Amino acid sequence: MNIAVIGSGGREHAIAWKLSQSKSAQKVFVLPGNGGTKNNVNIDVNDFEAILNLCKHRTIELIVVGPEDPLAEGIVDYFADTPVKVFGPDKAGAKLEGSKIYAKRFMKKYGVVTGDYREFGGICQSEYFPEKIGTQDNIAINDTIVKMNGDCVIKYDGLAAGKGVFVCSTQEEAFAALEDIRQKYGVEASYLIEEKLEGSELSILAFTDGNDYKLLLPSQDHKQLLDGDKGPNTGGMGAFCPVPFYTEELKKRIENDIIKPTMNGIKAEGFNFKGVVYFGLMITKEGPKLLEYNVRLGDPETEVVLPALKSDLLQLVLSCFDGTLKDFKMEFNDGFFVDIVLASGGYPKAYKKGIPICGLEEAKELVFHAGTKKERDKFLTNGGRVLNIVACGNTLEKAIENAYKKVKLFYFDNMFYRKNIGKRNFRI
Ligand code: AMP
Ligand code: GLY
Numbered sequence: 001m002n003i004a005v006i007g008s009g010g011r012e013h014a015i016a017w018k019l020s021q022s023k024s025a026q027k028v029f030v031l032p033g034n035g036g037t038k039n040n041v042n043i044d045v046n047d048f049e050a051i052l053n054l055c056k057h058r059t060i061e062l063i064v065v066g067p068e069d070p071l072a073e074g075i076v077d078y079f080a081d082t083p084v085k086v087f088g089p090d091k092a093g094a095k096l097e098g099s100k101i102y103a104k105r106f107m108k109k110y111g112v113v114t115g116d117y118r119e120f121g122g123i124c125q126s127e128y129f130p131e132k133i134g135t136q137d138n139i140a141i142n143d144t145i146v147k148m149n150g151d152c153v154i155k156y157d158g159l160a161a162g163k164g165v166f167v168c169s170t171q172e173e174a175f176a177a178l179e180d181i182r183q184k185y186g187v188e189a190s191y192l193i194e195e196k197l198e199g200s201e202l203s204i205l206a207f208t209d210g211n212d213y214k215l216l217l218p219s220q221d222h223k224q225l226l227d228g229d230k231g232p233n234t235g236g237m238g239a240f241c242p243v244p245f246y247t248e249e250l251k252k253r254i255e256n257d258i259i260k261p262t263m264n265g266i267k268a269e270g271f272n273f274k275g276v277v278y279f280g281l282m283i284t285k286e287g288p289k290l291l292e293y294n295v296r297l298g299d300p301e302t303e304v305v306l307p308a309l310k311s312d313l314l315q316l317v318l319s320c321f322d323g324t325l326k327d328f329k330m331e332f333n334d335g336f337f338v339d340i341v342l343a344s345g346g347y348p349k350a351y352k353k354g355i356p357i358c359g360l361e362e363a364k365e366l367v368f369h370a371g372t373k374k375e376r377d378k379f380l381t382n383g384g385r386v387l388n389i390v391a392c393g394n395t396l397e398k399a400i401e402n403a404y405k406k407v408k409l410f411y412f413d414n415m416f417y418r419k420n421i422g423k424r425n426f427r428i
Pocket of ligand 2: 221235236294297298299300301
Protein backbone atom coordinates (compact mmCIF):
# COMPACT_ATOMS: atom_id res chain seq x y z
CA MET A 1 0.00 0.00 0.00
CA ASN A 2 1.23 3.51 -0.81
CA ILE A 3 0.77 6.07 1.96
CA ALA A 4 1.02 9.85 2.30
CA VAL A 5 2.03 11.48 5.57
CA ILE A 6 1.04 15.13 5.78
CA GLY A 7 3.33 17.60 7.54
CA SER A 8 6.97 18.58 7.81
CA GLY A 9 8.12 18.23 11.42
CA GLY A 10 9.82 15.70 13.65
CA ARG A 11 6.46 14.08 14.28
CA GLU A 12 5.93 13.41 10.58
CA HIS A 13 9.46 12.06 10.16
CA ALA A 14 8.78 9.65 13.04
CA ILE A 15 5.39 8.62 11.60
CA ALA A 16 6.89 7.98 8.14
CA TRP A 17 9.81 6.06 9.69
CA LYS A 18 7.49 3.81 11.69
CA LEU A 19 5.01 3.25 8.84
CA SER A 20 7.87 2.31 6.49
CA GLN A 21 8.74 -0.61 8.79
CA SER A 22 5.44 -2.28 8.00
CA LYS A 23 5.55 -5.17 5.55
CA SER A 24 2.36 -3.86 3.97
CA ALA A 25 3.82 -0.40 3.31
CA GLN A 26 5.18 0.15 -0.17
CA LYS A 27 6.03 3.79 -0.70
CA VAL A 28 5.56 6.37 2.06
CA PHE A 29 5.36 9.92 0.66
CA VAL A 30 5.73 12.95 2.92
CA LEU A 31 3.95 16.22 2.05
CA PRO A 32 5.90 18.49 2.06
CA GLY A 33 8.40 16.75 4.38
CA ASN A 34 11.82 17.99 5.48
CA GLY A 35 15.52 17.29 4.91
CA GLY A 36 15.32 13.95 6.69
CA THR A 37 12.20 12.49 5.10
CA LYS A 38 12.22 10.45 1.91
CA ASN A 39 9.80 10.69 -1.02
CA ASN A 40 8.93 14.34 -0.32
CA VAL A 41 6.29 15.98 -2.48
CA ASN A 42 6.11 19.74 -2.26
CA ILE A 43 2.40 20.23 -1.69
CA ASP A 44 0.80 22.60 0.80
CA VAL A 45 -0.84 20.67 3.66
CA ASN A 46 -4.13 22.51 3.07
CA ASP A 47 -4.24 22.08 -0.72
CA PHE A 48 -6.68 19.14 -0.70
CA GLU A 49 -7.19 19.14 -4.45
CA ALA A 50 -3.46 18.76 -5.09
CA ILE A 51 -3.30 16.03 -2.44
CA LEU A 52 -6.19 14.17 -4.10
CA ASN A 53 -4.47 14.43 -7.50
CA LEU A 54 -1.29 13.02 -6.03
CA CYS A 55 -3.27 10.13 -4.50
CA LYS A 56 -4.75 9.29 -7.93
CA HIS A 57 -1.43 9.64 -9.70
CA ARG A 58 0.56 7.56 -7.17
CA THR A 59 -2.22 5.16 -6.08
CA ILE A 60 -2.05 6.32 -2.49
CA GLU A 61 -4.69 4.56 -0.41
CA LEU A 62 -4.05 6.05 3.02
CA ILE A 63 -3.29 9.53 4.32
CA VAL A 64 -1.97 10.03 7.85
CA VAL A 65 -2.35 13.65 8.92
CA GLY A 66 0.30 15.08 11.26
CA PRO A 67 -0.72 18.66 12.09
CA GLU A 68 -4.10 20.01 13.19
CA ASP A 69 -4.66 22.56 10.42
CA PRO A 70 -5.78 20.24 7.59
CA LEU A 71 -8.10 18.44 10.03
CA ALA A 72 -9.67 21.71 11.18
CA GLU A 73 -10.00 22.65 7.49
CA GLY A 74 -11.93 19.43 6.81
CA ILE A 75 -9.53 17.12 4.96
CA VAL A 76 -11.46 14.06 6.21
CA ASP A 77 -14.75 15.46 4.87
CA TYR A 78 -13.09 16.39 1.56
CA PHE A 79 -11.94 12.80 0.98
CA ALA A 80 -15.16 11.20 2.29
CA ASP A 81 -16.42 10.33 -1.21
CA THR A 82 -13.09 8.97 -2.44
CA PRO A 83 -11.53 5.54 -1.86
CA VAL A 84 -8.65 7.17 0.06
CA LYS A 85 -8.72 6.62 3.83
CA VAL A 86 -7.73 9.69 5.84
CA PHE A 87 -6.58 9.06 9.40
CA GLY A 88 -7.96 11.81 11.64
CA PRO A 89 -11.32 13.24 12.70
CA ASP A 90 -13.77 15.03 10.45
CA LYS A 91 -14.18 18.78 10.73
CA ALA A 92 -16.83 18.44 13.45
CA GLY A 93 -14.53 16.24 15.57
CA ALA A 94 -11.56 18.53 14.99
CA LYS A 95 -13.44 21.25 16.92
CA LEU A 96 -12.22 19.49 20.07
CA GLU A 97 -8.84 21.04 19.29
CA GLY A 98 -9.92 23.98 17.12
CA SER A 99 -11.99 25.72 19.78
CA LYS A 100 -11.05 25.68 23.45
CA ILE A 101 -14.55 26.90 24.38
CA TYR A 102 -16.16 24.10 22.38
CA ALA A 103 -13.82 21.58 24.07
CA LYS A 104 -14.70 22.82 27.58
CA ARG A 105 -18.43 22.68 26.79
CA PHE A 106 -17.99 19.14 25.47
CA MET A 107 -16.12 18.13 28.66
CA LYS A 108 -18.92 19.53 30.83
CA LYS A 109 -21.64 17.94 28.71
CA TYR A 110 -20.12 14.46 28.91
CA GLY A 111 -18.76 14.59 32.47
CA VAL A 112 -15.06 14.68 31.60
CA VAL A 113 -13.12 15.83 34.69
CA THR A 114 -11.54 19.24 34.07
CA GLY A 115 -10.82 22.51 35.90
CA ASP A 116 -13.32 25.37 36.39
CA TYR A 117 -13.56 28.07 33.76
CA ARG A 118 -15.56 31.01 32.47
CA GLU A 119 -16.17 32.02 28.88
CA PHE A 120 -15.69 35.57 27.69
CA GLY A 121 -15.90 37.28 24.36
CA GLY A 122 -18.28 38.81 21.96
CA ILE A 123 -18.66 37.89 18.36
CA CYS A 124 -17.37 34.55 17.36
CA GLN A 125 -13.89 34.28 16.04
CA SER A 126 -14.80 30.93 14.59
CA GLU A 127 -17.78 29.50 12.78
CA TYR A 128 -18.45 27.25 15.77
CA PHE A 129 -20.60 29.62 17.75
CA PRO A 130 -23.41 31.23 15.83
CA GLU A 131 -24.74 32.68 19.08
CA LYS A 132 -23.01 35.31 21.17
CA ILE A 133 -20.92 33.64 23.82
CA GLY A 134 -19.82 34.68 27.29
CA THR A 135 -19.75 38.33 28.15
CA GLN A 136 -17.62 41.27 27.25
CA ASP A 137 -18.68 43.15 30.32
CA ASN A 138 -15.45 44.67 31.60
CA ILE A 139 -16.67 44.65 35.18
CA ALA A 140 -17.31 40.89 35.08
CA ILE A 141 -13.90 40.29 33.50
CA ASN A 142 -12.11 42.47 36.05
CA ASP A 143 -14.03 40.82 38.90
CA THR A 144 -13.01 37.36 37.74
CA ILE A 145 -9.34 38.26 37.53
CA VAL A 146 -9.33 40.13 40.87
CA LYS A 147 -11.17 37.29 42.64
CA MET A 148 -8.55 34.82 41.38
CA ASN A 149 -5.84 37.35 42.23
CA GLY A 150 -4.47 36.87 38.73
CA ASP A 151 -3.68 33.23 39.48
CA CYS A 152 -5.35 31.86 36.38
CA VAL A 153 -4.85 30.62 32.84
CA ILE A 154 -6.19 32.69 29.96
CA LYS A 155 -6.73 30.97 26.62
CA TYR A 156 -7.69 32.38 23.27
CA ASP A 157 -10.50 30.25 21.84
CA GLY A 158 -9.07 29.41 18.42
CA LEU A 159 -6.03 27.63 16.99
CA ALA A 160 -2.93 29.63 17.89
CA ALA A 161 -0.02 27.18 17.55
CA GLY A 162 0.54 27.25 21.33
CA LYS A 163 0.73 31.03 21.41
CA GLY A 164 -2.78 31.66 22.74
CA VAL A 165 -2.29 30.26 26.26
CA PHE A 166 -1.16 32.50 29.12
CA VAL A 167 -0.38 30.93 32.49
CA CYS A 168 -0.55 33.89 34.92
CA SER A 169 0.41 34.38 38.58
CA THR A 170 -0.41 38.04 39.16
CA GLN A 171 -3.18 40.44 38.19
CA GLU A 172 -0.67 42.40 36.09
CA GLU A 173 0.18 39.29 34.09
CA ALA A 174 -3.50 38.44 33.63
CA PHE A 175 -4.43 41.92 32.38
CA ALA A 176 -1.38 41.94 30.11
CA ALA A 177 -2.50 38.57 28.67
CA LEU A 178 -5.95 39.98 27.91
CA GLU A 179 -4.37 42.95 26.21
CA ASP A 180 -2.20 40.60 24.17
CA ILE A 181 -5.22 38.57 23.04
CA ARG A 182 -7.16 41.70 22.10
CA GLN A 183 -4.24 43.07 20.13
CA LYS A 184 -3.57 39.82 18.29
CA TYR A 185 -7.12 38.66 17.70
CA GLY A 186 -9.25 41.80 17.99
CA VAL A 187 -11.17 43.43 20.82
CA GLU A 188 -14.06 41.02 20.43
CA ALA A 189 -11.97 37.85 20.54
CA SER A 190 -13.40 34.94 22.53
CA TYR A 191 -11.36 33.41 25.33
CA LEU A 192 -11.50 31.38 28.53
CA ILE A 193 -10.32 32.25 32.01
CA GLU A 194 -9.49 28.97 33.73
CA GLU A 195 -8.62 27.79 37.18
CA LYS A 196 -4.85 27.25 37.30
CA LEU A 197 -4.18 23.61 38.04
CA GLU A 198 -1.08 22.45 39.91
CA GLY A 199 0.61 19.09 39.53
CA SER A 200 2.46 17.05 36.94
CA GLU A 201 1.53 17.09 33.28
CA LEU A 202 1.00 13.93 31.29
CA SER A 203 0.24 13.26 27.62
CA ILE A 204 -1.94 10.26 26.85
CA LEU A 205 -2.48 9.39 23.19
CA ALA A 206 -5.34 7.13 22.18
CA PHE A 207 -5.95 5.53 18.79
CA THR A 208 -9.66 5.33 18.12
CA ASP A 209 -12.09 4.08 15.50
CA GLY A 210 -14.77 6.33 16.99
CA ASN A 211 -15.95 3.52 19.24
CA ASP A 212 -13.07 1.68 20.93
CA TYR A 213 -9.63 3.00 21.82
CA LYS A 214 -6.09 1.75 22.39
CA LEU A 215 -3.50 3.72 24.36
CA LEU A 216 0.14 4.40 23.54
CA LEU A 217 2.63 4.64 26.42
CA PRO A 218 2.28 7.75 28.61
CA SER A 219 4.70 10.57 27.84
CA GLN A 220 5.70 14.03 28.97
CA ASP A 221 6.48 17.08 26.88
CA HIS A 222 8.76 19.97 27.95
CA LYS A 223 7.06 23.06 26.59
CA GLN A 224 9.21 25.78 28.13
CA LEU A 225 12.40 26.93 26.46
CA LEU A 226 14.67 26.88 29.49
CA ASP A 227 15.79 24.43 32.16
CA GLY A 228 13.65 24.32 35.27
CA ASP A 229 10.59 24.80 33.02
CA LYS A 230 11.27 28.52 32.74
CA GLY A 231 11.10 30.93 29.84
CA PRO A 232 8.60 31.21 27.02
CA ASN A 233 6.42 28.40 25.68
CA THR A 234 7.73 26.61 22.61
CA GLY A 235 6.46 23.84 20.35
CA GLY A 236 8.23 21.44 22.76
CA MET A 237 11.91 21.12 23.67
CA GLY A 238 11.94 17.42 24.47
CA ALA A 239 9.93 14.46 25.70
CA PHE A 240 10.22 11.08 27.33
CA CYS A 241 8.19 7.91 27.81
CA PRO A 242 6.97 5.99 29.67
CA VAL A 243 6.35 8.17 32.74
CA PRO A 244 7.43 6.65 36.08
CA PHE A 245 4.48 7.95 38.13
CA TYR A 246 1.91 6.39 35.78
CA THR A 247 0.60 3.53 37.90
CA GLU A 248 -2.12 1.04 37.02
CA GLU A 249 -4.37 2.88 39.49
CA LEU A 250 -3.75 6.25 37.83
CA LYS A 251 -4.38 4.69 34.42
CA LYS A 252 -7.76 3.34 35.57
CA ARG A 253 -8.73 6.72 36.97
CA ILE A 254 -7.75 8.50 33.74
CA GLU A 255 -9.76 5.99 31.71
CA ASN A 256 -12.84 6.27 33.93
CA ASP A 257 -12.82 10.03 34.56
CA ILE A 258 -11.57 11.27 31.21
CA ILE A 259 -11.12 8.82 28.34
CA LYS A 260 -14.36 6.85 28.54
CA PRO A 261 -16.61 9.91 28.95
CA THR A 262 -14.78 11.47 25.98
CA MET A 263 -15.41 8.39 23.85
CA ASN A 264 -19.09 8.48 24.84
CA GLY A 265 -19.19 12.11 23.70
CA ILE A 266 -17.49 11.34 20.38
CA LYS A 267 -20.09 8.65 19.71
CA ALA A 268 -23.04 10.75 20.88
CA GLU A 269 -22.01 13.72 18.71
CA GLY A 270 -21.68 11.39 15.72
CA PHE A 271 -18.17 12.48 14.76
CA ASN A 272 -16.42 10.49 12.05
CA PHE A 273 -13.31 9.97 14.13
CA LYS A 274 -10.77 7.41 13.02
CA GLY A 275 -7.64 8.92 14.41
CA VAL A 276 -5.84 9.93 17.58
CA VAL A 277 -7.23 11.71 20.61
CA TYR A 278 -4.48 13.41 22.56
CA PHE A 279 -5.35 14.02 26.20
CA GLY A 280 -3.24 16.79 27.79
CA LEU A 281 -3.64 16.07 31.49
CA MET A 282 -2.66 17.63 34.79
CA ILE A 283 -2.30 15.09 37.59
CA THR A 284 -3.40 17.15 40.60
CA LYS A 285 -3.75 16.27 44.29
CA GLU A 286 -7.42 15.55 43.62
CA GLY A 287 -6.63 13.31 40.67
CA PRO A 288 -6.24 13.68 36.91
CA LYS A 289 -7.92 16.63 35.18
CA LEU A 290 -8.04 17.34 31.47
CA LEU A 291 -6.33 20.52 30.27
CA GLU A 292 -6.94 20.10 26.58
CA TYR A 293 -7.64 17.83 23.64
CA ASN A 294 -5.62 17.59 20.48
CA VAL A 295 -6.98 15.52 17.63
CA ARG A 296 -3.67 14.18 16.34
CA LEU A 297 -0.37 12.82 17.56
CA GLY A 298 1.63 15.26 19.72
CA ASP A 299 4.96 16.73 18.79
CA PRO A 300 7.53 15.95 20.32
CA GLU A 301 5.69 13.08 22.09
CA THR A 302 5.45 11.10 18.82
CA GLU A 303 9.24 10.99 18.56
CA VAL A 304 9.34 8.86 21.75
CA VAL A 305 6.01 6.99 21.76
CA LEU A 306 6.45 5.56 18.25
CA PRO A 307 9.96 4.18 18.89
CA ALA A 308 8.46 2.66 22.08
CA LEU A 309 5.69 0.97 20.07
CA LYS A 310 6.56 -2.56 19.00
CA SER A 311 3.31 -3.22 17.12
CA ASP A 312 3.00 -2.45 13.42
CA LEU A 313 1.78 1.16 13.10
CA LEU A 314 0.21 0.65 9.67
CA GLN A 315 -1.83 -2.32 10.92
CA LEU A 316 -2.88 -0.26 13.96
CA VAL A 317 -4.03 2.62 11.74
CA LEU A 318 -5.85 0.26 9.35
CA SER A 319 -7.57 -1.49 12.25
CA CYS A 320 -9.26 1.85 13.03
CA PHE A 321 -10.90 1.70 9.58
CA ASP A 322 -11.85 -1.96 9.36
CA GLY A 323 -13.46 -2.37 12.77
CA THR A 324 -10.71 -4.57 14.28
CA LEU A 325 -9.13 -2.05 16.67
CA LYS A 326 -10.84 -3.75 19.62
CA ASP A 327 -8.81 -6.91 19.00
CA PHE A 328 -5.58 -5.20 18.02
CA LYS A 329 -2.72 -6.29 20.27
CA MET A 330 -0.68 -3.32 21.48
CA GLU A 331 2.91 -4.34 22.14
CA PHE A 332 5.64 -2.08 23.44
CA ASN A 333 9.42 -2.16 23.52
CA ASP A 334 11.07 -2.39 26.93
CA GLY A 335 12.88 0.53 28.49
CA PHE A 336 12.59 4.30 28.36
CA PHE A 337 12.85 6.70 25.42
CA VAL A 338 14.08 10.29 25.58
CA ASP A 339 13.99 12.98 22.90
CA ILE A 340 16.16 16.10 23.05
CA VAL A 341 15.25 18.87 20.61
CA LEU A 342 18.14 20.78 19.07
CA ALA A 343 16.85 24.27 18.31
CA SER A 344 18.09 27.34 16.45
CA GLY A 345 19.44 30.07 18.75
CA GLY A 346 16.76 32.75 19.16
CA TYR A 347 13.81 30.35 18.87
CA PRO A 348 10.87 30.78 19.66
CA LYS A 349 11.54 34.34 18.49
CA ALA A 350 13.51 35.23 15.35
CA TYR A 351 16.35 32.90 14.32
CA LYS A 352 18.59 32.34 11.32
CA LYS A 353 18.01 29.62 8.74
CA GLY A 354 20.33 27.94 6.25
CA ILE A 355 23.09 27.07 8.74
CA PRO A 356 25.03 23.86 7.88
CA ILE A 357 24.40 20.98 10.29
CA CYS A 358 27.32 18.70 11.23
CA GLY A 359 26.84 15.11 12.36
CA LEU A 360 24.27 13.95 9.84
CA GLU A 361 26.76 12.67 7.27
CA GLU A 362 26.16 9.07 8.23
CA ALA A 363 22.61 7.88 8.87
CA LYS A 364 21.89 7.36 12.55
CA GLU A 365 18.96 5.52 14.07
CA LEU A 366 16.37 7.56 15.93
CA VAL A 367 17.31 11.01 14.69
CA PHE A 368 14.15 12.73 13.50
CA HIS A 369 14.49 15.87 11.44
CA ALA A 370 12.20 18.85 12.01
CA GLY A 371 13.42 22.20 10.65
CA THR A 372 15.99 20.92 8.14
CA LYS A 373 16.43 20.93 4.39
CA LYS A 374 18.79 19.06 2.13
CA GLU A 375 20.75 20.93 -0.53
CA ARG A 376 23.20 19.03 -2.70
CA ASP A 377 23.72 16.33 -0.06
CA LYS A 378 24.27 18.91 2.70
CA PHE A 379 21.82 19.43 5.54
CA LEU A 380 20.91 22.98 6.51
CA THR A 381 18.77 24.39 9.32
CA ASN A 382 15.35 25.47 8.11
CA GLY A 383 13.27 26.07 11.23
CA GLY A 384 13.23 26.80 14.96
CA ARG A 385 13.24 23.21 16.11
CA VAL A 386 15.86 21.52 13.94
CA LEU A 387 16.49 17.92 15.08
CA ASN A 388 15.05 15.44 17.55
CA ILE A 389 17.76 13.25 19.05
CA VAL A 390 16.19 10.13 20.54
CA ALA A 391 17.82 7.42 22.64
CA CYS A 392 16.65 4.58 24.84
CA GLY A 393 17.86 2.93 28.03
CA ASN A 394 16.81 0.37 30.60
CA THR A 395 16.02 3.12 33.09
CA LEU A 396 14.92 6.70 32.55
CA GLU A 397 18.28 7.90 33.90
CA LYS A 398 20.19 5.71 31.43
CA ALA A 399 18.00 6.85 28.53
CA ILE A 400 18.66 10.50 29.47
CA GLU A 401 22.41 9.82 29.67
CA ASN A 402 22.39 8.08 26.28
CA ALA A 403 20.39 10.88 24.68
CA TYR A 404 22.77 13.59 25.91
CA LYS A 405 25.77 11.52 24.75
CA LYS A 406 24.18 11.26 21.31
CA VAL A 407 23.48 15.02 21.22
CA LYS A 408 27.26 15.58 21.28
CA LEU A 409 27.49 14.09 17.77
CA PHE A 410 25.64 17.07 16.26
CA TYR A 411 26.47 20.71 15.85
CA PHE A 412 25.36 23.86 14.06
CA ASP A 413 26.10 27.52 14.77
CA ASN A 414 23.89 28.89 17.55
CA MET A 415 22.57 25.41 18.39
CA PHE A 416 20.55 25.42 21.60
CA TYR A 417 19.00 22.63 23.68
CA ARG A 418 17.68 22.03 27.16
CA LYS A 419 20.04 20.24 29.53
CA ASN A 420 17.51 18.65 31.86
CA ILE A 421 14.94 16.82 29.74
CA GLY A 422 13.35 14.06 31.84
CA LYS A 423 14.83 15.31 35.10
CA ARG A 424 11.74 16.75 36.70
CA ASN A 425 10.70 16.49 40.30
CA PHE A 426 7.26 15.07 39.87
CA ARG A 427 4.71 17.06 41.84
CA ILE A 428 1.41 15.42 42.56
P1 AMP B 1 -2.73 23.99 26.12
O1 AMP B 1 -2.38 24.56 24.79
O2 AMP B 1 -4.16 24.16 26.51
O3 AMP B 1 -2.18 22.62 26.34
O4 AMP B 1 -1.86 24.81 27.17
C1 AMP B 1 -0.46 24.89 27.05
C2 AMP B 1 0.17 24.65 28.39
O5 AMP B 1 -0.34 25.61 29.33
C3 AMP B 1 -0.16 23.30 29.02
O6 AMP B 1 0.65 22.27 28.55
C4 AMP B 1 0.07 23.60 30.47
O7 AMP B 1 1.44 23.60 30.77
C5 AMP B 1 -0.43 25.01 30.61
N1 AMP B 1 -1.85 25.03 31.03
C6 AMP B 1 -2.96 25.04 30.24
N2 AMP B 1 -4.08 25.06 30.97
C7 AMP B 1 -3.70 25.08 32.26
C8 AMP B 1 -4.40 25.10 33.51
N3 AMP B 1 -5.74 25.17 33.57
N4 AMP B 1 -3.68 25.10 34.65
C9 AMP B 1 -2.33 25.07 34.61
N5 AMP B 1 -1.60 25.05 33.48
C10 AMP B 1 -2.27 25.05 32.31
N1 GLY C 1 3.10 18.40 22.48
C1 GLY C 1 1.95 19.20 22.40
C2 GLY C 1 1.31 19.24 21.08
O1 GLY C 1 1.62 18.48 20.19
O2 GLY C 1 0.47 20.09 20.89
